[in-house]
Amino acid sequence: MKGLGGAVRRAGVLILALLNAGCVVGPNYSRPAVPLEKSWQKAGSASTLEPRDVRWWRKLQDPQLVRFIGMGISGNQNLKEAEARVREARALRGVAVGALLPQANLGALFSRSHTSENAGLISQLPQKNLINFNQNLYQLGFDASWEIDIFGGNRRAVEAASARAAAGIDNCRDVMLTVISEIARNYVELRGAQKQLAVAEENSCIERRTLQLVKVKFDAKRASDLDVERARAQFERTGATIPPLKASVRESAYRIAVLTGRPPDALLNELLATAPIPNPPDIVPVGLPSDLLLRRPDLRRARDDLHAATADIGVATADLFPRFFLTGQATPQAAKFSDLFRQSSLMWSFGPSIQWPVFHGGQIRSNIRATEARRDEALARYRQAVLSAMQDVETSLVRYGEHQVQRERLARSFQAQKRAVDLANERYGQGVSDLLTVLDAQRQLADIENSLAVSRTQVMDNLISLYKALGGGWEEPAP
Numbered sequence: 302m303k304g305l306g307g308a309v310r311r312a313g314v315l316i317l318a319l320l321n322a323g324c325v326v327g328p329n330y331s332r333p334a335v336p337l338e339k340s341w342q343k344a345g346s347a348s349t350l351e352p353r354d355v356r357w358w359r360k361l362q363d364p365q366l367v368r369f370i371g372m373g374i375s376g377n378q379n380l381k382e383a384e385a386r387v388r389e390a391r392a393l394r395g396v397a398v399g400a401l402l403p404q405a406n407l408g409a410l411f412s413r414s415h416t417s418e419n420a421g422l423i424s425q426l427p428q429k430n431l432i433n434f435n436q437n438l439y440q441l442g443f444d445a446s447w448e449i450d451i452f453g454g455n456r457r458a459v460e461a462a463s464a465r466a467a468a469g470i471d472n473c474r475d476v477m478l479t480v481i482s483e484i485a486r487n488y489v490e491l492r493g494a495q496k497q498l499a500v501a502e503e504n505s506c507i508e509r510r511t512l513q514l515v516k517v518k519f520d521a522k523r524a525s526d527l528d529v530e531r532a533r534a535q536f537e538r539t540g541a542t543i544p545p546l547k548a549s550v551r552e553s554a555y556r557i558a559v560l561t562g563r564p565p566d567a568l569l570n571e572l573l574a575t576a577p578i579p580n581p582p583d584i585v586p587v588g589l590p591s592d593l594l595l596r597r598p599d600l601r602r603a604r605d606d607l608h609a610a611t612a613d614i615g616v617a618t619a620d621l622f623p624r625f626f627l628t629g630q631a632t633p634q635a636a637k638f639s640d641l642f643r644q645s646s647l648m649w650s651f652g653p654s655i656q657w658p659v660f661h662g663g664q665i666r667s668n669i670r671a672t673e674a675r676r677d678e679a680l681a682r683y684r685q686a687v688l689s690a691m692q693d694v695e696t697s698l699v700r701y702g703e704h705q706v707q708r709e710r711l712a713r714s715f716q717a718q719k720r721a722v723d724l725a726n727e728r729y730g731q732g733v734s735d736l737l738t739v740l741d742a743q744r745q746l747a748d749i750e751n752s753l754a755v756s757r758t759q760v761m762d763n764l765i766s767l768y769k770a771l772g773g774g775w776e777e778p779a780p
Contacts, residue, residue, distance in 0.1 A: 326619050327457055330460075363576075373561045373562070384473055401450060406444050497755065585768075606683070630650045634648060707759075
């Protein structure tokens with residue numbers, strides 16, 4: 302055993318010498334510079350600069366929407382899939398870390414063998430009965446090896462695996478952001494369709510009464526058959542808009558249920574009950590363009606992918622250099638089990654080894670060039686993702702601001718047209734104007750009211766797109 306102890310001490314000195322001379326090959330990752338605006342072009346006209354709001358959907362003050370989003374965060378199947386990928390990436394990082402540590406194996410063996418009495422020299426012996434042809438062998442085996450990561454290939458592999466684990470987390474956050482936004486968008490579209498449906502049904506009732514009134518006047522010889530058909534045509538035209546709106550309400554309800562991880566009809570009873578379209582908050586937390594690099598999970602994921610691709614170059618470069626190993630083996634062997642643990646039964650070996658790829662037909666350098674190309678691809682994807690993110694925000698800001706202006710003007714137009722309908726009815730009752738004037742005023746009022754409902758839905762849809770473009774909402778708890 303003294304020899305084994307001396308060998309271990311000499312190996313320890315060798316390890317220290319190699320580690321002191323060690324390095325990490327390959328380029329170090331640094332966050333790439335990307336061009337960013339100092340402020341958003343349309344931020345002043347649509348919103349106010351504020352610290353980011355994590356749970357932006359709570360500002361809409363709709364308890365049902367808040368509850369459905371909570372159900373989506375806990376039950377969405379796409380989110381569960383992304384969470385499983387996070388666990389996979391973390392486990393693979395553990396595999397990479399394991400390569401930095403010593404590897405040891407323990408084994409045991411027992412065998413019983415019988416030698417032929419009629420083979421070779423044994424068959425010529427005169428007193429074969431003195432030979433024991435049955436043999437037992439007891440053996441314990443312990444072997445260990447440790448790759449000393451002198452040039453940092455394994456450390457680069459851990460770095461790449463860590464970056465991919467971070468990318469998996471950011472992908473999970475991106476899926477969460479999408480789920481939240483889609484539930485909110487479908488909820489707003491459902492409430493908008495309900496409002497349009499209510500407007501259509503109300504106008505249909507008004508036009509039915511108008512048609513009945515014209516029929517009464519026609520029977521009294523005070524209206525023509527042309528007036529009757531015009532009133533009937535408008536009534537049927539409005540009624541034709543009702544079935545598609547009912548289908549739209551159910552379609553949105555089905556999508557919300559599936560987004561929460563439930564069967565399509567699971568939430569029908571709750572969602573078919575009429576409720577108003579949520580109102581936008583007075584202040585939208587826009588922040589600065591530089592905040593996108595921290596807030597948007599897709600940009601964070603692209604950055605992590607770039608980090609992993611950069612570390613992969615070091616992994617590939619390390620294959621150009623020698624690899625150093627310490628290996629050892631201790632194996633007690635004995636014919637009797639009682640002798641197995643005696644020092645005289647021990648067989649051992651211990652020492653360093655080296656492997657150096659001398660010629661591989663250019664494979665290693667070609668692999669390095671391939672990893673460098675993948676790093677350049679990841680860099681281009683990251684920069685393009687940043688540009689696309691800024692475009693998303695600017696577009697959402699413009700749409701949100703301009704649709705707010707449209708909604709306000711439609712609201713004023715609706716009030717004016719209501720007064721016009723009242724005046725047309727009054728003048729028709731006095732016989733001053735014909736029925737066509739009344740029907741035209743009613744048609745315009747219905748169109749404006751429907752456009753107002755659509756505009757309110759679009760304002761909220763653009764607000765949700767703005768929050769998504771800004772990257773808000775993923776800070777909810779996630780694995």
